[in-house]
Amino acid sequence: MLRRQDVGHRVVIRRIVGVRNGRPLYSDALGELVAVDESNLTVATAKGTIVIPLAEVHRAKRVPPQRRPTAGSVIALELAADAAWPAPIRGKLGDWLLRSADGWTGRANSALPIGDPDRPLEAAIDAIEAWYAERGQPALVNTPLPLAAPVGAALDARGWTARPLTLLQTAPLLPLVGTGEHSGVSLAKAPSDDWLAIYEARKHSLPASALQVLTGPPEVRFANVYDGDTLIAAGRGAVVGDERRWLHLASIEVVPAYRRKGLARRVTAALAGWAVELGATHAFLQVEERNTAAVALYGTMGFTTHHSYLTREQPSAARPDAAC
Template sequence: MLRRQDVGHRVVVRRIVGVSHDRTLFTDALGELVDLTETDLTIATEKGTLRVPLREVHRAKRVPAARRPPAAQVVALELAANEAWPAPIEARLGSWILRAAENWTGRANSALAVGDPDRPLEAAIDAVIEWYSAHGQRPLINAPMPLAAPVNATLDARGWGARPLTLLQTAPLTGIGGSKSDLPPVELADSPSDDWYAMVAEHKGTLPPAAARILTAPAEVVFAQVHDAGGELIAIGRGTVTGPDRWLGVSLLQTAPHARRQGLARHVLHALALWGAQHGSARAYLQVEERNTGAVALYGRAGFTTHHTYLTREAPNS
């Protein structure tokens, strides 16, 4: 049977699904173990997240990992992403980065657990709790997988919860296809308009002052927008170029509800890819929740594949 130490690793689970003519029926699932409790296990498969009651598990074991990027590549990409979404308050715990931004987005309000925290893991988690408590926020830890598998296992033992699995996906800019020629042009600006901010707020909630700091702080950043013939804003996106490898980070790709299914998101994505190439980027990344199947499918058609995943872990309520 699996243990907490297996969280973040590739596993195969044989599940009992019924009985036919006195014969037990099984089905197998292969994927990444993202959660293990006293009653259930959860794995991220190619078809989605699957939660299996332990009473239905016949066998389960860790298997050799699929080809994964080297740890150094995961760390470099996570640091580039952090540079593209910079929290106004940051502190260091060894190589870990503690971030606070008035609770606006998990990315900017969690400890990024990459590298060595310069102390035993239990002590590092205690230090995270103390730091966030001093800032009046619930402690969160962003744990890339399987790089931070020991962190996840320790947090499991301490009763920390987990937000939905997030995929960090990448694609070569040359593979991001073109867009429809009959759509309104994508406008690129150095700063966001009031309407641009308003569309973000519709999706992300009221924007505190920290939000503007996060969105505009990177040295190389662009804000994409599309207006319809009547001048109404119908699609937006944001692009950044960060890190030594000059990654193009794509975020806040949104379309007005009444303007969906017209190819606008792909239209904006293509414009951001062209902008990134002009600024010396060769590859793009984005972050999307695994459960957002519509967005995952859209990005898949644009050439994005999963580089690695991460869990945002939440401290138990006191």
């Protein structure tokens, strides 16, 4: 049977799905083990994330991994993602990063456990909990898989929960320039009130820290597409990383009435063209695995999953505001 230390690894699970003529019927699930608890196994498969009750499990084991990115490439991309979405309040535990933006977005308010925390693992988690408690926030930890699987296992033992699996996807940049017509897309160095309004409609709030995150990178552009005086599509790009190699794509939004008209491709193409001029060669983005429509769209643009991560959350009973 699989255990918590198997989280983040590729597994195969044979489950009992029925009985025919007195004999059990089986179905196999192959994918990445996302979570283990007292009742279920959660697996991210090629067709989506599934939850398998332990009562249905006939046999389960690790299998050899698919061709995986190197640890160095995962670390480099995670650091590029941090530079592209920079939290205004920061701390360090050895190599580990501590980030806070007054609770605005998980990425800007989570610890990133890559490298050496310069202390034993349990002491590092204690320090994370204390750092966020000082700020009146629940502690969050982003765990790139399988690189941070040992951290995830330690958080499991403490009862930490997991948000939906997120895919970090990459694509060569030059083909993206040709994925859509650029006309009608303007790029600005700062977000307009219209841009912020269209983004706020999804995020529900934009505190002052949000502007610090959005405008923090040295090379950042905000894409706008108007129909008359109405902003109908928007997006954000930041060029980051060693030798400004990476374009980070985020906040690509299309007003519902204008969807399925290729506007997301136009925004992406315009930002890609700007990034190529700066010398960038590749693009990356983060998308929840359960957002199948977005994953499918990005797939048609050439994006593939480099690695995945889970945002782990301190249990509510242990949060600094739990008694409020």
